[in-house]
Amino acid sequence: MARQAARPLSPHLQIYRWYLTMATSIAHRITGVALVLGLLLLTWWLTALARGPDSFAVVRAMTDNILGGLVLFGFTFAIFFHLVNGIRHLVWDAGVGLDKETAEQSSYLVIGVAGGLTILTWLVVLIFG
Amino acid sequence: MRSTRAAVRGLGSARHGTGHWILQRLTAIAGVFTVLWFVAAMVSLSGAPYAEIRAWLGSNFNATMMILLVISAYWHGALGLQTIIEDYVHGPALKLGSLVAVKLLAFALATSSIVAILKVAIGS
Numbered sequence: 001m002a003r004q005a006a007r008p009l010s011p012h013l014q015i016y017r018w019y020l021t022m023a024t025s026i027a028h029r030i031t032g033v034a035l036v037l038g039l040l041l042l043t044w045w046l047t048a049l050a051r052g053p054d055s056f057a058v059v060r061a062m063t064d065n066i067l068g069g070l071v072l073f074g075f076t077f078a079i080f081f082h083l084v085n086g087i088r089h090l091v092w093d094a095g096v097g098l099d100k101e102t103a104e105q106s107s108y109l110v111i112g113v114a115g116g117l118t119i120l121t122w123l124v125v126l127i128f129g
Numbered sequence: 130m131r132s133t134r135a136a137v138r139g140l141g142s143a144r145h146g147t148g149h150w151i152l153q154r155l156t157a158i159a160g161v162f163t164v165l166w167f168v169a170a171m172v173s174l175s176g177a178p179y180a181e182i183r184a185w186l187g188s189n190f191n192a193t194m195m196i197l198l199v200i201s202a203y204w205h206g207a208l209g210l211q212t213i214i215e216d217y218v219h220g221p222a223l224k225l226g227s228l229v230a231v232k233l234l235a236f237a238l239a240t241s242s243i244v245a246i247l248k249v250a251i252g253s
Contacts, residue, residue: 056179
């Protein structure tokens, strides 16, 4: 590895101009990793629910405050972004929408739909919860 | 990891890429249904007391959906982390170690989640 480090590298993140399809691609990975952390929270929630009210109250104390709410809001966006962008990937797998213009437009669509669903979800929680 | 020595020595692909690719998509499709159900469920349960949440998970349908969510999500997550590790972790020992750790942890955590769900579902 050390021997290879001195070799010239191909252009990478620091060199390329940022563009939207690149950002959504990276965001897909970041939200994916974030959702694994969310999955750990789900496992904690489920095991605490099985252990009893006292254990469950500890989880509740973590999530039922401003900071916990912000984290859950972030997880909600991660869920919807990864879900909607994942469907975009499935469409790409079918060979559809891979040209530059359509991929650019679907980036906006994914961000809009994911953001809209996140806000809608939390409006329902805040109004009816 | 399951490939022959010759394959991993750089003499060709390990021939397991297709299986990974298909499973990632199958678990993704399963996830579309289970995750949408999950978000709707969490919204409807927001602020609900302990007993109500326990009773909710006690229903056959909800327990089944939650188990399907846990399986599809941990499976999909393990496949995704595997791809990320293969992309960014280059030391052979660290790469193999983290791949093994991800798989084992995914199995362990998914199992403990399912045991918890069953305990609630059968106990109710």
